[in-house]
Amino acid sequence: MNTEKKHILVTGGAGYIGSHTVVALIEKGYTPIIIDDFRNSNKDVILRLEKITNSEIIYFNVACQDTFRLKGVFSQFPIEGIIHFAADKAVGESMEKPLMYFDNNFGSLISMLELAKEFEVKSFVFSSSCTVYGDPKQIPVNEQSPVSYNSPYGFTKKVSEEMIEQFVKSCPIVKATLLRYFNPVGAHESGTIGEEPDGKPNNLLPFITQTAAGVRDELTVFGKDYDTPDGTCIRDYIHVVDLAEAHVAALEMSDSNEVNPKVFNVGTGKGTSVLEMIKAFEKITGKELPYKFGPRRDGDIKEIFANTDKVNKELKWTSRKTIEEAISSSWTFEQYIRELRKEA
Template sequence: MTRKILVTGGTGFIGSHTCVELIAGGYQVLVLDNLSNSRETVLDAIEQISGARPGFIRGDIRDRALLDSIFKQHDIGAVIHFAGLKAVGESVARPLDYHDNNVAGTVTLLQAMQQAGVRSLVFSSSATVYGDPQQLPIPEDHPLSATNPYGHTKLVLEEIMGQLSRSEPGWRIALLRYFNPVGAHPSGLIGEAPQGVPNNLMPYVAQVASGQRERVQVFGQDYDTPDGTGVRDYIHVMDLAQGHVAALRYLQDNEPELLAVNLGTGRGYSVLEMIQAFARSSGRDIPYTIAPRRPGDIAACWADTRLAREKLGWTAVRDIQEMCDDAWRWQARQS
């Protein structure tokens, strides 16, 4: 197991936690990141947690010459690919940037892997590829669609990887469709550090709890859900990180294939349930106001997790309170 795992976007939220789990699993880790939405100091925290510092190269997945040099200079056994822009609203405002970075960048990465003979890839996909769910829980064979440019980039890339694996046998590719990653490492040393106004619920709630923001806006309270607010499948980032290691081991231990698999908990929590759980973790009131629904938001979304359990031997084990406890521990260290 001496070959290195190249982790693109490895200083980001999910990438950094996955680096910790890879090191714990005995892997050597090399991070490639352009630091567009993260900081190099995350490597210090990874080293403090794991006792080992990942190798680090600052660079962009669109830089083919850099990628070629990385594969020549390092014995890379597999790639875990996180590097990508990920804000839905921003993707609507800047679709060309999203297609350039996410689609063109990933194609460049795949070409470099192809040239280097590296055929194992764990890809960061998203439950956004299911569009507005037609059934709950959502299985992997659910019809695919996209309601925004971000989701469209993930959908296009899944299609490209399917075409690649059919045209060139030998590829081992896991398409991991995340639901809603939240939480932080229990040490409080790494967590989600959004730049500017958070796009996701939990970091926004955390900033309200810490006094950085005045109140949470709850978009819509008239959905067909138990309390009228949107329901999502929140998954602890440490469970998600362990899912990546499980997927990597699966690819290494089995015949080449293209595997699409959900990573979620298999149950949903409403916006109000999340706010209440975070209030318990922080010991603070979290004021909120009800605002109109946002265009494109769906009422409820949670995963059918049977395939991950059957194929990867993986299941999420952390509950909503642990998610909030760990996120608050991280947030409190930032204040």
């Protein structure tokens, strides 16, 4: 496919997964256009992206629901595809603030679908989640596994998928791909972009790195009595660089006239427990982590990891990077960001 000058709109493009996907797009010859209101990201990510890619980054500080301003962007650039990341995304927070999640996650999706229809955008790649499988009875989960939800966040992903399914029936020119990805970890090899939570982290690895850096006093492991080999939760941790490449692969095949929308699990097919992650970090870095066990957390499930047969076969994509690479790059990024914030 000739990708030169193909403009791809990336909502939430300054965020964790979005920023890595912007790098992957540029590496493949696309021209990404970032839409981000920086509510969950830092504006200096743009400068870091420009250094990594040696490119000028096109971005607009605008919310997805601001359709008036976004129409100007769509009128200015011939948008060939949309990758929609912009959403609130923490399970625990969604339990406390469900209405905020409904407003932002549904509202932003509706706006982007309206724009996709009006401007006849050919490809729409949606950032979904393995949370749509709820608390699965069988592991690993495949794309035919029963869909449910265990939190308001999971509910927004499940309903958003259904909204897209209904939308493309009325607007078949838009070919949609739903990527149900598992637990993103790691950072870019440069160590200058990575997961940079605003305040207390919701995800395991940034909490580990912040604890090791002295930002947090200790790590809390939520639950030690799950029916797993070591009593802690098991997740499928996928390197964010691999995940970014999956979005590009989805973009390149979403102009097919077959099933619409297409659905793919994006993971490694392997589960790793919380304690295994802690021990791996200690081994790789030589740093001992202070941690304690706490009660189970609302919305958490015992175990989930992916069956990746479909994405391996149809997208010709497979995860390549290891847990060790993810941990090492995350620690490099943590040290970088501490120094950066200190200088600021």
